[in-house]
Amino acid sequence: MSTESGLPDFRSINGIYKTLTTALTFNIRLFRIWPRQFYKVIGPFYKDCVSAEPNAGHLALAELERQGKIVEIATQNVDCLHQKAGSSIVHEIHGTIATMTCMKCGEKSQASDYADMFSNGKVPHCSHCGGVLKPDLTFFGEELPSEPLRKAKLAFLDADLVIVLGTSLKVAPANTLPGYRVKGTPMFIINHDPTQYDEYADFVSHEKIGEILPQLVGMA
Numbered sequence: 001m002s003t004e005s006g007l008p009d010f011r012s013i014n015g016i017y018k019t020l021t022t023a024l025t026f027n028i029r030l031f032r033i034w035p036r037q038f039y040k041v042i043g044p045f046y047k048d049c050v051s052a053e054p055n056a057g058h059l060a061l062a063e064l065e066r067q068g069k070i071v072e073i074a075t076q077n078v079d080c081l082h083q084k085a086g087s088s089i090v091h092e093i094h095g096t097i098a099t100m101t102c103m104k105c106g107e108k109s110q111a112s113d114y115a116d117m118f119s120n121g122k123v124p125h126c127s128h129c130g131g132v133l134k135p136d137l138t139f140f141g142e143e144l145p146s147e148p149l150r151k152a153k154l155a156f157l158d159a160d161l162v163i164v165l166g167t168s169l170k171v172a173p174a175n176t177l178p179g180y181r182v183k184g185t186p187m188f189i190i191n192h193d194p195t196q197y198d199e200y201a202d203f204v205s206h207e208k209i210g211e212i213l214p215q216l217v218g219m220a
């Protein structure tokens, strides 16, 4: 979804696990003892995320909501671009980059307040106690936030239509969500590459989301 906004994904050939870092960078144990390695590598990229703009795909989902549909978005993305586009119900299964939590006192901070530090790769510290701030995205070795996943499952159970967008459906638990839809609920899949669920879908496209989704919602 967000690659069309110029943000790299994690696992594809151009993903940040191949170009910038490895999955180890997002390991919570490593972060606890050595936060500097995380911010040194990720900081400048983090600033790009915080300042990225939604693309035609994000805007098409927001348009669907403006047309009067109830649109619930369950996403593995952490970049807040759906909210920036105007979507009001977003279940962030892997957390968000928008806020940060102090590792010492638990105080929350807005990531945008630290944008300059990110671009320099510096470690941001809590304004109350001086503890290290950790982004509220889920690291390896951490539990996923339970509430977004619970709400996402309910949304799938309740859906009249399921649209799977821009995911290889290889990462649990997000890839289990289509299985929560009630039997007979139509499912569309729009993804660059084929997925294991394609054969169960009512409509499959490998075109760009930003090209086909605006057509589907009547914007183009």
Ligand SMILES: [Zn+2]
Residues within 6 Å of the ligand: 102, 103, 104, 105, 106, 107, 126, 127, 128, 129, 130, 131
């Ligand atoms: Zn603190």
